[in-house]
Amino acid sequence: MEIKPLTRVILGLVCLLVAIWLVAPTLVVVPMSFNENKSLAFPPQGFSWQWYQNFFTNPDWSSSFLNSLKVASVVAVLATVLGTLAAFGLDRMKAGSANLLRMLMLTPMVVPGVVLAIGIYAVYLDTHLVGTLLGFVLAHTILALPFVLIAVSASLEVFDRRLETAAASLGAGALTAFRTVTLPLILPGILSGLLFAFATSFDEIVVSLFITNPYLKTLPVQIFSSITRDADPTVAAVGTILLFATTILIGGGMLLLGRERKGRQ
Amino acid sequence: MKPAQQSKGAAIDLESVSKAYGGFKALDGVSLRIEPGEFMTLLGPSGSGKTTTLNVVAGFTDLTSGKLLVGGKNVVGVPAHKRNIGVVFQHYALFPHMSVGRNVAYPLTLRGVDQATRQARVARALDMVKMGDFAHRYPSELSGGQQQRVALARAIVFDPPLLLMDEPLGALDKKLREWLQLEIKRIHRELGTTFVYVTHDQEEALVLSDRIAVFNRGRIEQVGTGRQLYDEPATLFVGRFIGDSTVLRGEARSDGTSTALTIAGETVTASTRINGDARPVMLLRPEKLAIRRPGQSAADGANRLSGTIAEAIYLGSESKYEVKLADGSAAIVRSPLTGESFGLGEPVELCFHGADAKLLADDSTADTTLT
Numbered sequence A: 001m002e003i004k005p006l007t008r009v010i011l012g013l014v015c016l017l018v019a020i021w022l023v024a025p026t027l028v029v030v031p032m033s034f035n036e037n038k039s040l041a042f043p044p045q046g047f048s049w050q051w052y053q054n055f056f057t058n059p060d061w062s063s064s065f066l067n068s069l070k071v072a073s074v075v076a077v078l079a080t081v082l083g084t085l086a087a088f089g090l091d092r093m094k095a096g097s098a099n100l101l102r103m104l105m106l107t108p109m110v111v112p113g114v115v116l117a118i119g120i121y122a123v124y125l126d127t128h129l130v131g132t133l134l135g136f137v138l139a140h141t142i143l144a145l146p147f148v149l150i151a152v153s154a155s156l157e158v159f160d161r162r163l164e165t166a167a168a169s170l171g172a173g174a175l176t177a178f179r180t181v182t183l184p185l186i187l188p189g190i191l192s193g194l195l196f197a198f199a200t201s202f203d204e205i206v207v208s209l210f211i212t213n214p215y216l217k218t219l220p221v222q223i224f225s226s227i228t229r230d231a232d233p234t235v236a237a238v239g240t241i242l243l244f245a246t247t248i249l250i251g252g253g254m255l256l257l258g259r260e261r262k263g264r265q
Numbered sequence B: 001m002k003p004a005q006q007s008k009g010a011a012i013d014l015e016s017v018s019k020a021y022g023g024f025k026a027l028d029g030v031s032l033r034i035e036p037g038e039f040m041t042l043l044g045p046s047g048s049g050k051t052t053t054l055n056v057v058a059g060f061t062d063l064t065s066g067k068l069l070v071g072g073k074n075v076v077g078v079p080a081h082k083r084n085i086g087v088v089f090q091h092y093a094l095f096p097h098m099s100v101g102r103n104v105a106y107p108l109t110l111r112g113v114d115q116a117t118r119q120a121r122v123a124r125a126l127d128m129v130k131m132g133d134f135a136h137r138y139p140s141e142l143s144g145g146q147q148q149r150v151a152l153a154r155a156i157v158f159d160p161p162l163l164l165m166d167e168p169l170g171a172l173d174k175k176l177r178e179w180l181q182l183e184i185k186r187i188h189r190e191l192g193t194t195f196v197y198v199t200h201d202q203e204e205a206l207v208l209s210d211r212i213a214v215f216n217r218g219r220i221e222q223v224g225t226g227r228q229l230y231d232e233p234a235t236l237f238v239g240r241f242i243g244d245s246t247v248l249r250g251e252a253r254s255d256g257t258s259t260a261l262t263i264a265g266e267t268v269t270a271s272t273r274i275n276g277d278a279r280p281v282m283l284l285r286p287e288k289l290a291i292r293r294p295g296q297s298a299a300d301g302a303n304r305l306s307g308t309i310a311e312a313i314y315l316g317s318e319s320k321y322e323v324k325l326a327d328g329s330a331a332i333v334r335s336p337l338t339g340e341s342f343g344l345g346e347p348v349e350l351c352f353h354g355a356d357a358k359l360l361a362d363d364s365t366a367d368t369t370l371t
Helices: A005-032 A050-057 A059-091 A095-110 A113-127 A133-158 A162-169 A174-202 A206-211 A219-229 A234-264 B050-058 B100-110 B115-128 B144-156 B174-191 B202-208 B226-231 B236-241
Strands: B012-021 B024-034 B039-043 B065-070 B086-088 B162-166 B194-199 B211-216 B219-224 B246-248 B251-254 B259-263 B266-270 B280-284 B290-292 B303-314 B318-325 B330-336 B347-352 B358-361
Touching: A005 A234, A050 A059, A050 A234, A059 A095, A059 A133, A059 A174, A059 A219, A059 A234, A095 A133, A113 A133, A113 A206, A133 A174, A133 A206, A162 A174, A162 B086, A206 A219, A219 A234, B012 B050, B024 B050, B024 B219, B039 B050, B039 B202, B050 B065, B050 B162, B050 B194, B050 B211, B086 B144, B100 B115, B100 B144, B115 B144, B144 B174, B174 B194, B174 B202, B194 B202, B202 B226, B211 B226, B211 B236, B219 B226, B219 B236, B236 B246, B236 B280, B236 B358, B246 B330, B259 B280, B266 B303, B290 B330, B303 B330, B318 B347
Parallel strands: B039 B194, B039 B211, B086 B162, B162 B194
Antiparallel strands: B012 B024, B012 B065, B211 B219, B246 B280, B251 B259, B259 B266, B280 B358, B290 B347, B303 B318, B303 B347, B318 B330
């Protein structure tokens, strides 16, 4: 269909407006992080690096950041292994029971976070898991698992199982066939599951607020308590750092993936 | 390349092999002996059991009962990856994440062949299928025919004593198919291993095979060379499946040595008879039928049937006519272009010798399974 020049201009303007609408709140934190005064007022006044300095030197911030990294890394690995195994099992089960099990495993995505948080908190009180690394890892794995399951299942859906038969005819046992044929072909799904799992754990706040204690805080919990206690621009500095880190990570990943696709075709 | 060595291939013995899926019998007591180095084709319509047989031999499917020996050894219960049998699939099944070279090297890597030997054998296998220049390409960069040649190289690179092929040319166009048939024949000659080939295309079976096993509804109808199956079909199904044929049905009367068939008032005789109570039908090959205008003198002792030309097809080297007989059935006649030609709707007579008519037991399933 032919688009008239005027329509094209209007369409472009609308798109630009929507884009600004989506990105603006995120970009507001960048100037705020350089504020000279200890205030989150916008527009900021003056220029200073002090809040970045505070993030790296204040143990409250740096330890919570390291905690989040630790928890998210373990969760990413654990959820990816469990989720991949689950996706594999469900893929090779009879459709009826597989669908039922799949729905069961996806419930953490559907159940309201607060409800889940209350349940987990109640159990953790009895088992003394509140404020422990293990407690955070277990709770976040529950939340991250569905994302891995969905990503890997999607990869398995398009995987041609006849390739495993061919591998068997060439001398590969079930495990060898999985390692040399199935795994490399579903790896993009596993990796995106891993990324989702990491992200889910890294910015989880609702459940974390329930199971945290003064000795073990994750970054989102620290941000939340900081902003409710003393509107400190360090929050904005953290936000800016995370914004750039994720942009580089995801942008780089997309570039790499795009190049690989091009090489293959 | 060395000439074919018969000893390089494995013999296969299927002894009353059955495979049931619930109540459905995919294979119903199949017995077949394939000689070492032989090119055996399993021919039949879809659902006849030919692919199931191949899967049973490859180890992809367990058999329900019966015996299976490859190279004299019982392989029932041996998993597919320990059978050392090459398999070529209709869908190529190349690994998309590996280059052509790595695909072909895959079975050698699994067998722990050292790198220098591996490279030499991969190069030799790719040369054999004329894909030597493509080792660094990826499967997605190749055409269907090229992919299938790589798949063939991958299936023969580890020198299996037996190669199974499941409709390997089914997804390719006719010209390419015919060329690859000759390539497969050449490779079979050069390797000297046993080839088992599954197809539903009777022409392909005739081009390739030493012997053909014709499958129908989970059973083998007949095993023989192409010539045997064409000239001496054991059943009506085989007669109809291999080559063109005309089947005459009518009221039968049989004396000691010959059988007469009355079709819409006209009587023809065949100089044989069949045993048993089955209703006899006559099967005639197109080249055994002569076509002429009514009233022309016929050869001595020839049978005559009247009909009209329903279809005239020009085939280049010859013409093919479909003649509608008085009882409504159709006869297929091939006649050389040098002879007379006939127009649509023209009344004609068909003549044949009683000795050329095959008398077979009627089988209502023979027609319905034809495509």
